[in-house]
Amino acid sequence: MRTPIIAGNWKLNMNPEQTTEFVEAVKAKLPDPSKVESLICAPAVDLDALRKAAEGSNLHIGAENCYFEDEGAFTGETSPKVLNEMGIDYVIIGHSERRGYFHETDEDINKKAKAIFANNMTPIICCGESLETREANKQEEWVVAQIKAALEGLTAEQVSSLVIAYEPIWAIGTGKTASSDQAEEMCKTIRETIKDLYNEETAENVRIQYGGSVKPANVKELMSKPDIDGGLVGGASLDPESFLALVNYQD
Ligand SMILES: O=C[C@H](O)COP(=O)(O)O
Numbered sequence: 001m002r003t004p005i006i007a008g009n010w011k012l013n014m015n016p017e018q019t020t021e022f023v024e025a026v027k028a029k030l031p032d033p034s035k036v037e038s039l040i041c042a043p044a045v046d047l048d049a050l051r052k053a054a055e056g057s058n059l060h061i062g063a064e065n066c067y068f069e070d071e072g073a074f075t076g077e078t079s080p081k082v083l084n085e086m087g088i089d090y091v092i093i094g095h096s097e098r099r100g101y102f103h104e105t106d107e108d109i110n111k112k113a114k115a116i117f118a119n120n121m122t123p124i125i126c127c128g129e130s131l132e133t134r135e136a137n138k139q140e141e142w143v144v145a146q147i148k149a150a151l152e153g154l155t156a157e158q159v160s161s162l163v164i165a166y167e168p169i170w171a172i173g174t175g176k177t178a179s180s181d182q183a184e185e186m187c188k189t190i191r192e193t194i195k196d197l198y199n200e201e202t203a204e205n206v207r208i209q210y211g212g213s214v215k216p217a218n219v220k221e222l223m224s225k226p227d228i229d230g231g232l233v234g235g236a237s238l239d240p241e242s243f244l245a246l247v248n249y250q251d
Pocket of ligand 1: 095173
């Protein structure tokens, strides 16, 4: 049985003071973690404040990116080793904004996934097609290729424990959500791909989120789909009331 996971991705928003205020506002009202896992992924500069504020609560904490080397001459990068030492649980990798603006490749994403596992954290691997790819009806082959490349060389045990976020680029920050049927269709395809690459047990264990204009008004409908195990939420995760409505969607 997969535990749903609702994650906020704050992107380049919030400072340490706002982070502390946000956590203070939500931490007593988060759902039982056996029912829904609540997670905030924050900019690296806010992670220390996030960890301190979330201590003793049901809030998991994540980073939005990391490098694939633990240390060395890599100016400006974030070490997965240090993220683990800081008590970070999850790291988002392969977000379309990283792929697009920062030229992150499938190969980088695969190396990052391995580095995150080597440092005892869990990757959230993002995938998703552009509007152009969807209009050409090539979205399945696109996403399947991204998944195969990201998982290259990972064990069934590792894949069972990780999270995949399907985020169609045309639905991110646009207010245009994929329909719950479109989201389900791709999440099912991803699960079938993992079954083909590994086995049924691994496919049943892996958690797959949908991301792209998820908000309190549509979360319940999306979460009612059998292959959607959570949401990766940008804009609607920045407000404490909205975040609480998302994580408490079962109430
Ligand atoms: O990682 C989150 C996604 O990019 C979705 O962002 P959004 O909820 O603002 O559309």
